[in-house]
Amino acid sequence: MVRSYGRICEQRGTPGDCFTLFDDGPHLQQDDKLRIAMALAVGPALEGVDAEVRAMVDPTRVLATVSITITAYMALLVAPEPVSKGVVAAFSVLLWGYLGFEFFELIRAYALLSEEAARATTFAELREAGERFGRVIGPNSVRILVLVGTAAVGETAALASKAPMLPGFVHTSRAVEVNTGLSLVDAAVGAERVIVSVPESTIRVVLPMTAVAMTSKGEGDQSPAITGGKLLLNGHRAWRSHSGITNALGSPGNSKRWHHIVEQHESNINRFGPEAIHNTENVIPLDEGLHTAVSALYSSKRRFITGTDKLTVRQWIRTQSYEAQREFGLRAMENIRRGVWK
Structure with a gap:
């Protein structure tokens, strides 16, 4: 596996430890195998994403960024009590807004990818698991995964600011607003926490009282007690x-x-x-x-x-x-x- 991983780095023009997997030792750990599988899943799909999405990222770093960042975010979503905050909450809301019920299929597919990567003993098995996940996620998921993977960790506003650059954002945001009464970006940035239940196929977005009040009153009816700033x-x-x-x-x-x-x-x-x-x-x-x-x-x-x-x-x-x-x-x-x- 280590030799095959080295060959991938050489092929990408960055020989050595291009995904920084050996910072904790010279051997591939379980989470290292998962990151490689994620990179193998997303890599081919990146070639087909729209030019405006590709313009958002540095192509020499996107695979490493996506494989490391997305595995961390997805791991939180499949946890027994997946309560997300900050940038992870924004990621969850934006991803759900784009995918609808496919959002839960993506989480299930990631859980399967995690199990298969952990069991893999050869690089061929890792590649097969990654390719299977890649077939499940499809182009829409790749767009949002690239978006999240290139946002600075912990900077919710940076993530949300890139959302309008995605193809189809206006249509998606309008659909969410019609069905929930909330702007997709406002819900993503304002979420105090997000609770995802995969078995029930439900997502619960917990918003501050101020955000709920503003939504129920309507923008034209706001009479904020605090002004300025x-x-x-x-x-x-x-x-x-x-x-x-x-x-x-x-x-x-x-x-x-x-x-x-x-x-x-x-x-x-x-x-x-x-x-x-x-x-x-x-x-x-x-x-x-x-x-x-x-x-x-x-x-x-x-x-x-x-x-x-x-x-x-x-x-x-x-x-x-x-x-x-x-x-x-x-x-x-x-x-x-x-x-x-x-």
Whole structure:
């Protein structure tokens, strides 16, 4: 298998470890075999996609990107409790919007591909599994897989911004809006989480209360209490500074403080941008006592959270993704409120 993998890299003009599969050792692991099978499945189909889709990607990197990124995203969808957030949620909604019930066939096909790749002992078996999956997914799935595979990991807006470039996007988005009352892009970007049930062939998109309210009232009936800043696709508003958002929001209320779920330190602002930090989804009013307790937790060293005595919680969490930091921030508030963490 290793020799055959090397020959593929040479044929593509990138000899060596072109999919970076050997970073964890010189042998092909189970997930490595799955990535190769995915590349073999998608590779031939890429030659036939429309020119406008090919213009979205760097052809020298697309196979490696797709094989690594898509296997990770699809693995979340076939998990026992496939609850997706951030860019994975956007991927799920856009893919469902394009494929309809074929979306669930794609997930089933991926589950079969995973099983066959794990059992494969020869490169020929890997190729056969990949080609079988390739026949199932078809050209529509390839379009959206390329889109997701070339979006930056964790950047939901980057993924959604490329969606209108797909052939047939206007028709697809209109069909979703007629049947659900929601814009396809708004649902993708605004989704707090997506729950996929393959046995029941259902997809559940959980949206913020603000997004649901805006949809039910209609765009012309909106009377937002908060103005200014930048209106985001998910219905929240964002500012480029702490003073900008707090001036717009006004007082948080008696014995309350404005609290950033994802902290507003320089590292986060540089990584995610100020508008990802200073927005009405991330900044919430919090009881002063709870706000102080959360800040104290982040400044402390908690081995049961970080796995080490050398880092504070803040030092540990700041290296993680935006979605991970937000999820931890919400969990921290709940656990402190319930007295689980002290």
